[in-house]
Amino acid sequence: MTIAVSFEKITCTFAAKGGGSYTAVKDVDLSIAAGEFVSVVGPTGCGKSTLLNVAAGLLKPSSGVTRIFGEPLAGVNRRAGYLFQSEALMPWRSALDNVTAGLEFRGEDKAAARAKGEDWLARVGLAGFGDRYPHQLSGGMRKRVSLAQMLILDPQILLMDEPFSALDVQTRSLMENELLELWNADRKSVLFITHDLEEAISLSDRVVVLSAGPATHPIGDYRIDLPRPRDVSEIRLTPAFIALHDRIWHAMKEEVLKGYRQTRNRTSA
Amino acid sequence: MKKKLWIWQCLLLVAIFAFWHVATHPEILPPFVWDNPDRAAFFFGEPVKIFKAVYVWFAGGEIYPHLWVTLQETALAFVIGSALGLGIGLWLGLTPFASALLDPYIKAANAMPRVVLAPIFMVWFGLGIWSKVALGVTLVFFIVFFNVYQGVKEVSPVVLNNATMLGASRRQLLRFVYLPSATSWVFSSLHTSVGMAFVGAVVGEYLGSAKGVGYLIHMAEGSFDINTVFAGILVLTIFALVLDFAVSFAERRLLVWRPTQGETQPH
Ligand SMILES: Nc1ncnc2c1ncn2[C@@H]1O[C@H](COP(=O)(O)OP(=O)(O)OP(=O)(O)O)[C@@H](O)[C@H]1O
Ligand SMILES: [Mg+2]
Numbered sequence: 001m002t003i004a005v006s007f008e009k010i011t012c013t014f015a016a017k018g019g020g021s022y023t024a025v026k027d028v029d030l031s032i033a034a035g036e037f038v039s040v041v042g043p044t045g046c047g048k049s050t051l052l053n054v055a056a057g058l059l060k061p062s063s064g065v066t067r068i069f070g071e072p073l074a075g076v077n078r079r080a081g082y083l084f085q086s087e088a089l090m091p092w093r094s095a096l097d098n099v100t101a102g103l104e105f106r107g108e109d110k111a112a113a114r115a116k117g118e119d120w121l122a123r124v125g126l127a128g129f130g131d132r133y134p135h136q137l138s139g140g141m142r143k144r145v146s147l148a149q150m151l152i153l154d155p156q157i158l159l160m161d162e163p164f165s166a167l168d169v170q171t172r173s174l175m176e177n178e179l180l181e182l183w184n185a186d187r188k189s190v191l192f193i194t195h196d197l198e199e200a201i202s203l204s205d206r207v208v209v210l211s212a213g214p215a216t217h218p219i220g221d222y223r224i225d226l227p228r229p230r231d232v233s234e235i236r237l238t239p240a241f242i243a244l245h246d247r248i249w250h251a252m253k254e255e256v257l258k259g260y261r262q263t264r265n266r267t268s269a
Numbered sequence: 270m271k272k273k274l275w276i277w278q279c280l281l282l283v284a285i286f287a288f289w290h291v292a293t294h295p296e297i298l299p300p301f302v303w304d305n306p307d308r309a310a311f312f313f314g315e316p317v318k319i320f321k322a323v324y325v326w327f328a329g330g331e332i333y334p335h336l337w338v339t340l341q342e343t344a345l346a347f348v349i350g351s352a353l354g355l356g357i358g359l360w361l362g363l364t365p366f367a368s369a370l371l372d373p374y375i376k377a378a379n380a381m382p383r384v385v386l387a388p389i390f391m392v393w394f395g396l397g398i399w400s401k402v403a404l405g406v407t408l409v410f411f412i413v414f415f416n417v418y419q420g421v422k423e424v425s426p427v428v429l430n431n432a433t434m435l436g437a438s439r440r441q442l443l444r445f446v447y448l449p450s451a452t453s454w455v456f457s458s459l460h461t462s463v464g465m466a467f468v469g470a471v472v473g474e475y476l477g478s479a480k481g482v483g484y485l486i487h488m489a490e491g492s493f494d495i496n497t498v499f500a501g502i503l504v505l506t507i508f509a510l511v512l513d514f515a516v517s518f519a520e521r522r523l524l525v526w527r528p529t530q531g532e533t534q535p536h
Binding site: 058081084087089133 | 425427428430431432433434435436437438441445446449450453525526527528
């Protein structure tokens with residue numbers, strides 16, 4: 001089995017306001033096999049985005065090594081696509097031009113890129129919206145454009161940071177199903193961040209639970225052996241899902257409360 | 270409502286000119302401020318004569334070369350000032366050391382009243398259009414420069430990271446992220462900078478030249494021809510309004526990607 005991403009003793013320490021330092025994640029060991037869909041859940045502010053930035057090569061860890069298909073990562077991870085937590089589209093480019101941006105950076109032929117872009121827009125359900133600018137699209141549509149923008153480059157690794165957390169419940173399960181379908185077509189390695197345990201279980205092969213910060217590290221690693229293909233809203237009603245949810249939630253609850261208390265103390269201090 | 274407002278605005282304009290006419294005409298009102306009935310007209314001009322002067326300028330075609338010179342100076346000052354402001358703003362925005370080094374000098378140059386440079390530019394570039402262009406450039410440059418500089422600093426880090434993850438090299442980031450983002454800041458200051466280019470051109474002409482609307486006003490002042498002075502001011506005002514209208518039009522065409530509030534269409 002090839003390992004797509006592996007964190008080896010990753011520690012990230014940030015300079016805190018007013019001197020001192022804050023260790024967000026400490027000694028994280030985690031690996032994602034090729035073709036595996038892994039979700040990471042954890043209380044807010046624990047260091048999920050930080051870990052994803054390390055995997056993307058956007059953030060150099062204070063110590064530790066990230067290996068991508070066995071090679072130590074230096075600089076930006078060229079094999080990965082990243083779906084950001086917040087708005088990341090270029091507002092001065094139309095939806096189509098946003099989708100084809102990566103191809104343009106690679107210097108691919110304009111007409112071919114356009115055709116491919118139209119095709120990807122159709123695949124994420126936005127055929128005919130190519131000439132809209134980001135501000136003329138809804139939040140859910142913008143996320144779809146981002147998804148197409150990432151997938152058009154056919155990256156081997158997908159890094160996704162709470163991509164659907166800003167969407168309403170219906171749109172969300174729609175997009176989760178779409179994602180699963182796209183992923184099923186050519187099993188890429190996925191590192192999916194979420195704070196929603198149900199979302200994590202219904203999408204993934206494995207769910208990793210992080211402790212509350214500071215010095216966040218994995219405290220649980222659960223294999224999700226629910227059958228595929230799945231429908232995210234139906235699978236939530238199955239007894240197997242509920243049993244898994246109970247088990248993981250039980251382990252998480254203490255951390256969530258701890259994280260909440262710490263965040264509150266940090267802000268009030 | 271909008272139509273009505275428009276009518277009221279026109280009526281107000283007519284009323285202003287009517288008041289002006291009545292108050293300055295030597296024969297309509299008995300002189301209550303000045304003992305000489307021609308005094309009011311001497312200081313404030315007479316609208317009828319002003320309109321006549323404007324009419325003669327346009328009908329005789331005498332004004333067009335002057336307007337053309339002023340337009341050229343304004344356009345050149347705007348284009349050159351914006352290009353310099355954009356280039357240097359991008360450069361300093363992206364190189365913290367250079368910007369820290371040059372910071373006090375830029376502040377000083379911006380604080381200096383640029384009009385005093387006009388005579389120096391005349392020595393350097395002569396009495397033709399280029400000394401006016403230079404003055405306009407010094408005014409436009411700082412507006413664009415500060416906007417671009419701020420714009421570069423405020424480019425969304427997420428958009429930058431996203432472009433990086435999509436494979437953009439450093440040069441491509443400059444071309445595909447920083448430049449369009451900075452350009453939008455140039456456009457947000459478009460009205461001010463075009464206005465400044467215009468001010469530079471007119472003030473430059475006024476201080477010494479052989480052509481341009483500013484020159485016409487200066488000449489008329491030299492011979493105490495108050496009506497021609499007001500005619501020149503009127504032409505300049507209309508010219509500025511047309512320019513501003515053109516800018517608004519360009520802005521609407523070029524900034525379609527910008528979110529504006531309340532974009533719904535009425536039925
Ligand atoms: N550049 C930085 N400088 C200082 N502190 C930082 C920096 N980036 C992150 N942190 C801190 O590290 C911690 C983890 O941040 P991170 O963004 O990874 O959280 P998260 O798990 O993604 O939270 P959320 O679920 O709310 O998105 C936070 O406490 C944050 O304040
Ligand atoms: Mg986050």
